[in-house]
Amino acid sequence: MAAIRILVIPGSIRTGSFNARLAALAAKEIALAGIDVTRISLTDYPLPIYDADLEVRSGVPKPAVDLKHMIGAHHGVLIVTPEYNASVPPLLKNAIDWVSRVRERGEPPLQVFHDRAFAIAAASEGKFGGLRALMALRQVLALGCGATVIPRQFALSGAEHAFDDDEHLKDSRDAEGLRALVKQLIDVAQQMM
Numbered sequence: 551m552a553a554i555r556i557l558v559i560p561g562s563i564r565t566g567s568f569n570a571r572l573a574a575l576a577a578k579e580i581a582l583a584g585i586d587v588t589r590i591s592l593t594d595y596p597l598p599i600y601d602a603d604l605e606v607r608s609g610v611p612k613p614a615v616d617l618k619h620m621i622g623a624h625h626g627v628l629i630v631t632p633e634y635n636a637s638v639p640p641l642l643k644n645a646i647d648w649v650s651r652v653r654e655r656g657e658p659p660l661q662v663f664h665d666r667a668f669a670i671a672a673a674s675e676g677k678f679g680g681l682r683a684l685m686a687l688r689q690v691l692a693l694g695c696g697a698t699v700i701p702r703q704f705a706l707s708g709a710e711h712a713f714d715d716d717e718h719l720k721d722s723r724d725a726e727g728l729r730a731l732v733k734q735l736i737d738v739a740q741q742m743m
């Protein structure tokens with residue numbers, strides 16, 4: 551059996567992004583568990599806002615096909631999303647929408663979402679920690695794309711004060727919540743291999 555591989559995608563490209571920092575910490579936890587992990591930035595997958603006319607004219611842009619391949623090369627995917635107006639930010643939603651349009655080698659629509667496990671986390675300065683973005687993202691992935699999204703999720707509130715100087719989580723309950731999320735993602739991804 552191939553070694554399990556996990557992909558971590560931060561939903562923000564902002565300098566100093568709390569979600570990118572949480573994604574980096576999650577990737578570290580995954581590596582500590584002895585699992586191969588890849589962390590990407592959506593900066594490397596620049597995409598126009600989804601436009602059906604553009605798709606008809608030019609097809610799906612290459613960065614979306616590349617992102618689909620990146621997802622397809624992993625057994626589990628952790629997405630760490632900011633919350634914008636109680637939902638998923640456009641950068642992330644747009645990337646998912648474009649990937650959902652990639653069709654290759656006659657495979658069924660959305661196949662790349664079906665074959666692996668997804669986990670979701672969020673970080674926000676607010677007291678809900680991006681919980682509403684998680685609800686929206688779960689809906690997009692599970693209902694929209696037919697993905698298996700694991701039951702656990704992790705919302706980091708007060709994100710501006712949550713990290714210590716070593717980029718670990720100061721609150722032991724937060725640290726445990728992130729660890730439990732990563733463990734369940736690895737377990738479910740392994741079962742789906």
Ligand SMILES: Cc1cc2nc3c(=O)[nH]c(=O)nc-3n(C[C@H](O)[C@H](O)[C@H](O)COP(=O)(O)O)c2cc1C
Pocket residue numbers: 562563564566567568569570632633634635636637673674675676677679680
């Ligand atoms: C357009 C916009 C809407 C936002 N809406 C929310 C919100 O509904 N809930 C929340 O907790 N934070 C909200 N925020 C604050 C973001 O959570 C905050 O900017 C956060 O730092 C973004 O994540 P990042 O640090 O990973 O870039 C919003 C920010 C923007 C720019």
